[in-house]
Amino acid sequence: MAEIIDSGGGGGKGKHQKKRAKKHGARIDMTPMVDLGFLLLTFFVLTSQFSKPKTMEITMPVIPKDTSLQMKIEDQTALTLLLTDKQEKVYYYYGKFKPDASIIKQTNYSKDGIRKLLLERNKDVIDKVQALKEQLMKHQIADTTYKRKAMEARGDKEATFVIIKADDKAKYKNIIDIFDELSINNVDKKALVDMSPAEKKMLEFFK
Amino acid sequence: MSKIKMPKSAPSLDMTPMVDLAFLLVTFFILTANFRQNEAVMVKTPSSHSEKILPQNTMLITVDTGGRVFFSLDGKEVRKNLLLTMGEKYKVSFTEAEVNRFLILPQFGVPMTQLPAYIRGNEKERAAMDRASMGIPMDSVNNQLGDWIAYGWNSKKRWEAENKIPKEDGCRVAIKGDAQTDYKIIKRVIQVFQDRDLNSFQLITDMETEQIQ
Numbered sequence: 169m170a171e172i173i174d175s176g177g178g179g180g181k182g183k184h185q186k187k188r189a190k191k192h193g194a195r196i197d198m199t200p201m202v203d204l205g206f207l208l209l210t211f212f213v214l215t216s217q218f219s220k221p222k223t224m225e226i227t228m229p230v231i232p233k234d235t236s237l238q239m240k241i242e243d244q245t246a247l248t249l250l251l252t253d254k255q256e257k258v259y260y261y262y263g264k265f266k267p268d269a270s271i272i273k274q275t276n277y278s279k280d281g282i283r284k285l286l287l288e289r290n291k292d293v294i295d296k297v298q299a300l301k302e303q304l305m306k307h308q309i310a311d312t313t314y315k316r317k318a319m320e321a322r323g324d325k326e327a328t329f330v331i332i333k334a335d336d337k338a339k340y341k342n343i344i345d346i347f348d349e350l351s352i353n354n355v356d357k358k359a360l361v362d363m364s365p366a367e368k369k370m371l372e373f374f375k
Numbered sequence: 376m377s378k379i380k381m382p383k384s385a386p387s388l389d390m391t392p393m394v395d396l397a398f399l400l401v402t403f404f405i406l407t408a409n410f411r412q413n414e415a416v417m418v419k420t421p422s423s424h425s426e427k428i429l430p431q432n433t434m435l436i437t438v439d440t441g442g443r444v445f446f447s448l449d450g451k452e453v454r455k456n457l458l459l460t461m462g463e464k465y466k467v468s469f470t471e472a473e474v475n476r477f478l479i480l481p482q483f484g485v486p487m488t489q490l491p492a493y494i495r496g497n498e499k500e501r502a503a504m505d506r507a508s509m510g511i512p513m514d515s516v517n518n519q520l521g522d523w524i525a526y527g528w529n530s531k532k533r534w535e536a537e538n539k540i541p542k543e544d545g546c547r548v549a550i551k552g553d554a555q556t557d558y559k560i561i562k563r564v565i566q567v568f569q570d571r572d573l574n575s576f577q578l579i580t581d582m583e584t585e586q587i588q
Contacts, residue, residue, distance in 0.1 A: 198390055205397040212404030221420065223429040223549065223577040228565065230574055251558070334558045340438075341554035343561070344421040344580055352424060360565075 224347055228360065245329045247289055249282075249346060250363065250371060253337035258282050258346075259371060267366045274374065277345050286353040290328045296321040297354050322356035330355050333363040335371075415445055415482040415505045421554035423580035433549040433577065434527055436520075437482065440553045442560040443510030444520055445484035448527045454478050456530040457523070464522060467491060484510045487519055513567055520564070524548075525571045549577040 250259040250272070258277060261270045275281040287294065297318050304314040321327075332346055343360075350358055416439045437445040448454060458477050462469050465487040469477070473494045485493045485508045493504050513520035531546045548568060552561050568576065 216408045224425045227575040336559040338558040340552040340556040341421040348423040
């Protein structure tokens, strides 16, 4: 670095010597500023909200004015889940409900319960979506194509249709848990319906 | 042997890096701060694996464990219209000051008859009313929730149309229910929405900590 050598003032010891500015910078007491800084820091840490709430979107079907327009569900693909006030049990049966013939089985909300059941039941769709996802990873298909094809696969005619029937005493948490399991297992076809008296009667056997 | 001499002056510490860091963090938090709304009720939402973030612009219906229903909607102009329409319908009049105070209320869950008192009240009185309130009535005889939703939605949509808000940023309907709420109540809220041709909802959940496989 270039330095200007001050030859005038430094060498001579004359009477007109100027007062020199102190070399070291003036010290400022920073403590109050630091205090304030940390105060603000604490305030913002405490008031800020990190995890934004997540959301699940559900779309309910428009209630048809004419009952003949109601959707008919194929018997083979239907899976009905019955949720009650029992927090650890999910009851289910396949196909259409027949008071004498339907067998109601039970499972639970855990990984090995309902998730496994749906995984087996909806295997075709899950495999298809998985294959598409792999193609997407390898950049063989575009993002939009993936989305469209995945949606098609999930909406397939053969895909499982899950009907959720909840008791009035079931908890909101149960419904969310089931919705969550459905989305994990790529079940797109679902409906939230009321429980029929016949089904309620059947469930009483389990009590 | 000579003793070790202790330095006479207090050791001085260079605080500059610490201050730098502190202010850096302050700046970060100021910029990312998203203030927690002052909520009328505490609700513990159920958790899910969903990764979708709640859109900013929502009409929020909060349902607590006891099945009490609270309503909130953003937008000053929208709220003003909404309050005046509701006042007209339920024959409750509001003064200019009350309308202005209503605009900054975060969330409310009182029947129309108590609303003027709720608006006038200070923070403490409002909290007491929140605790005592039964929520917004939504039974079929006195379906105030339905009216709040219908008029709120209309008012919001009109405002969006006037301000040319793109459709994908438009208002959504969100339900924030407590995990332990009875399904019956949620079912009723959904039914109230469906009666007004609103068929798509956001169900607010927390992050689930358990990983999939």
